[in-house]
Amino acid sequence: MPDIGDGRKPKTNPLNDNFHKKEFQALWARINKKAVYKVDFDSSELITNCIRVLDKELKVTPLQYIIQAGVQRDNLTDEQLKSGQGFELSNTQGEYHSASAYSGVKYDLVGKLATDTNLTRRTIAAILSKIQPAVFSQFKQNPEHFLAEATRLIKEQKASVIIEKLSYDETDDRYDTDIFTAAQSRQDFSLAGSQLKNHIYDYVITDSNIERDFVAELDTNPDVVVYAKLPRGFLIPTPVGDYNPDWAIAFKEGSVKHVYFIAETKGTLSTLELRGIEERKIDCARRFFEKISGQTQGENVKYDVVTSYSELMDVVGGKVVTN
Incomplete structure (x- = not known):
């Protein structure tokens, strides 16, 4: 049977005239840059930290x-x-399930962890060979959970060790505008609100109530010329995985201190409540935008994490506009 949808809801979300505004094109020209990162860190320090954290925090749930x-x-x-x-x-x-979960399946444990963490097999072998036997024996209970948790903990330690020695170098590659129109089909428009005035699409698919409130206030602020929820194809490479920022915003010139802004919206700024990997990606994004802004003529791009629209206005140096 054909899929019966709600004919009252939009089926596509094409780019509108806001995309072609000079303010958005100026902002896009400033952030449409690809870069590679490089880092020089001490492997022995990483191995020591990983052994300590795995012994303390690696907990594997038996198969249920x-x-x-x-x-x-x-x-x-x-x-x-x-x-x-x-x-x-x-x-x-x-x-x-009390029996060995991997009795009939062969795992390349070292190879899988090396691939998922982007470390060498030698480094992974050095870590696994020195963790406590009781911790390592959890692999038999649930191999997939062991791999997932070990990967997460190792990547967090890897990020902690290298973040201070990370640097970005801009390349000549740029994003094609096709990333704004890719994956337009099969979007869940039940998460879209009413038609917008200043967004580059007529509708925006939001992930949370925080984002919905953020959009409502952006769209009604006369100092906001144009804004966009950045497409998933816009990625910043980091040692712990690619990072996709949330928002690109262009303010009216002269209304705020930072005219061009990239925002990440989070419900909390407490580092204890942000997952380790997510926090490290944000740290890397700060370095990325510092690098590309330093090589841009004219107004720089400001990047920050905010929990609300009012906090955004505090950061850009403007005042909250109330109706």
């Missing part, structure tokens, strides 16, 4: 199976089928 039983409902409707409510749950039971 959830067994559910149910009975198909009488007088089943089409809506119940679509919503996954065709069966009435009668019993739920959890079981743990």
